[in-house]
Amino acid sequence: MTLVDDSADSLLPDWAPDDEVAVLTQTTLSVGDTAQSIDAIKQRFPSAVVRNDICYATTNRQFAVTEMAVMVDLVLVIGAVNSSNCNRLREVAASHGVPSYLINGPEEIEASWLDGVSKVGITSGASTPEVLVESVISALAPDKVTMLSGVEEDVSFTLPRELR
Structure with missing residues (x-):
């Protein structure tokens, strides 16, 4: 190997x-x-x-960030700093020339990041709790959110026999 x-x-x-x-x-x-x-x-x-081993959620989110990056002035990725998935999302956005930051919540947003910014893209890692995403949206502009449609993730997994 x-x-x-x-x-x-x-x-x-x-x-x-x-x-x-x-x-x-x-x-x-x-x-x-x-x-x-x-x-x-x-x-x-x-x-x-x-063999394509990249997680479907990782793939879908990276493609979504690629599409979103051309529409926004700044990208905030919500998740843990030690998350490979979250770090890749930030890197993907940055590779499209968009200032991008990995944060764990609204308290980590620096006011200077928002100077001259009219559109902020928000995404999160696959395991980031929805409550964190909602708290960032609420801190920025909860009444001005435009949701982008993405791939419907309807994948389910069968529990191993030992756990059934």
Whole structure:
């Protein structure tokens, strides 16, 4: 097993192009960065088998932030600073040239961030409690919220036998 954490060709293993290769990904990686890495792997190892392991909620939120970033002047990502998912969301927004901050609640919003800002995009990590999102909305402008439609997440999981 070899860990590849970048799409740089020099970081790929020096195996023969026809070697059997399987690709697994961390569930909370950036969708865009992962695609670049997979493209590099597929160029070097054309028969590589790629399994899409990125969490559906992570994927959906990253795509939503990409769409939202072009509509707003600032993005606030609500969630824990140690959350890979939340950090990726902030990075995705920032990669589109939008000032972006990861906060855990409204008390962390700095007034200077809002100078000259007319539209604020708000998103959250998959496990961020809704009450935190609502508290940030209430602190900013609860009467001026425009909800963007996203992918309907109707995924359900079966409990393991031991827990049923």
